[in-house]
Amino acid sequence: MIERRDILIDGAWLPSAGDGMIEVENPVTEEIAATVPRGSAKDVERAATAAHAAFGSWSRSTLDERVQVLRSLADSIEKRADDISRTIVSELGEPLSIATAHQTLSTVNHLRSTAEELTKVDWDVRVGDTLVHRAPVGVVGAITPWNVPLLMIAMKVGAAIAAGCTVVLKGTEVAPMSSYYFAEATLDAGLPAGVFNLVSGDGPTIGEAIAAHPLVDMVSLTGSPRAGSRVMELASADVKRVALELGGKSPNLVLPDGDLERAVATGIADAFRNSGQVCGGLTRLLVPRSRLAETEELARAVAEKYVLGDPFDARTTLGPVINAAQRDRIRGLIRSGLEEGARLVTGGPEQPDGLERGYFVKPTVLTGSPRMRIAQEEIFGPVVTILPYETEDEAITIANDSKYGLAGAVWAASDERARDIALRLRTGRIRINGSPVNPRAPHGGFKLSGIGRENGRFGIEEFLEYQSIG
Structure with missing residues (x-):
């Protein structure tokens, strides 16, 4: 059984401030496969503070620096692909022969694709005498689902850091090991401290604390319509941006x-x-x-x-x-x-x-x-x-x-x-x-399927604001 007790804050593994542990069940054997911390709002406070402090420098990083980080993230995950795939199979039960491509190698390819698409964003456009500039939105709270846990992290976190944002991630508590693998990859890739922070826990505690935190500028969630509605409700107090992917009946x-x-x-x-x-x-x-x-x-x-x-x-x-x-x-x-x-x-x-x-x-x-x-x-x-x-x-x-x-x-x-x-x-x-x-075309939906788009340059642009200068 895998046991994790720490969370990643400001580039360091630290004990969670929460009480107790969450048990992760193997859906094939019905046995406990792992445990992770049941975090608290104090963890979110520490993570959001670290992300806010890191934003100033990371938002001014060069495109070349961000491209290199994304490629290094992909390389780190690829090196551990076998271990990651087997762990995801133990959490989800998806056949290994399928999960390796669907869960792990798709993540590697997505990060490399994001690095390439980063260079295609129109960061500065002249409109007459006015400079129209694309600026990172700020601190992003990312809340990811259990069904494709690693890829969904890459889709949100990869695009956010490509845009120059910093991130507080709540990985799913149902299949949480992917978030730990990704966190380890950010350290391997040399991502500066505070740019990426991982908190662990359930949605009502951690997810709601992220959506409501005043230092979080935008929330990106993939989940149910009920979860999306709750995030919108909490985010509205500070008029935060939200991006929501909420399901389908296609x-x-x-x-x-x-x-x-x-x-x-x-x-x-x-x-x-x-x-x-x-x-x-x-x-x-x-x-x-x-x-x-x-x-x-x-x-x-x-x-x-x-x-x-x-x-x-x-x-x-x-x-x-x-x-x-x-x-x-x-x-x-x-x-x-x-x-x-x-x-x-x-x-x-x-x-x-x-x-x-x-x-x-x-x-x-x-x-x-x-x-x-x-x-x-x-x-x-x-x-x-x-x-x-x-x-x-x-x-x-x-x-x-x-x-x-x-x-x-x-x-x-x-x-x-x-x-x-x-x-x-x-x-x-x-x-x-x-x-x-x-995978480079936008992914997202109409009606209860959500707000916003992911993938390619469109996913990066989701984390950008316009500035008119001149």
Whole structure:
């Protein structure tokens, strides 16, 4: 078992001021894998003070200095990639063969990409006789989730320090070891003391203290709409900037002339990533009603190929969900779909055969209607809902019939046709005909999916303010 008792403040590992420890559970074995401090508001006070003191010098650092730090961060994480990946697997249960790329190497690539994109920001622009300058917003409070813990830290902290900001990070208490690995990497990379600070604890204590602290100028959070709303409420007292990524219920829209077989296979693979614990997963599959039976058979065949089990076994392709509460919630939503009249294509709410321990959920596909809970609520598990439609306009209406608007996909006979449809969707990131996600393009959503954008130069610009001089 891994035990951590310190937090990182002003470049030094110091004991937390909080009382007690948080136990981190392995979702496969249901045993305790690690413990971290249950911090207090005093920890946030120390971290925010250190970040505020460091801001003056770091905000005046050169772009070359920031580029070098980002590259050194990437190098440090890459050197420890195997250990980091295995630790994340123990916390999350994602199969090792997938987690190495999805969790760890993606972080390395993201930091290197951020270093490159930093040089593309227009820092100074002349507007007549006025100089328009981009200035760092200040001290950033970063609050990151458990589903992709290391990458989400890199997305927020990497962009913030690239912008010239200093950071107080609350890493997730559910899978906290990534935040410690990242903190160690900042020391290896030579980041000046106080530019990055790590506090440990739960959301109501640490997260709220960060959002409310007067020395924190901006809060960037990835989490639930409820958490985002609370951060906005607390930040409003000081009129802080906020950036929020809050989830999704993303449509995978297949037009009558689209490649149905590829759309189903690609969409289910996307929705089942990390056991379905991804904000942008394509969890609603919209297909012409005339092709519903064909879709169900294709979806059944794809879903039933997944192998559940030990994430360190190379044969495993789907791990557990994060904890008992999440498992029970997912199963409850599957049951609600059946009670509302959905048809079970495959899977279901029962414990998978041969797995007596671990928080596993059967890979599940249902056919339902747009107003069912399974078509409206973010399930955050390996569940896809097929939604048939009659006309193109009805398909677009169904796709937009969600309180979320994070991601989506469109399949059509031509990319031009797919783009025309994509422009009618109220969602932030839309893939067409199976195109890969561009990590340099902005990521973020509409409606309850949040405010602001991450990735590439757009993510860096999220942490900048405009100054007009002259």
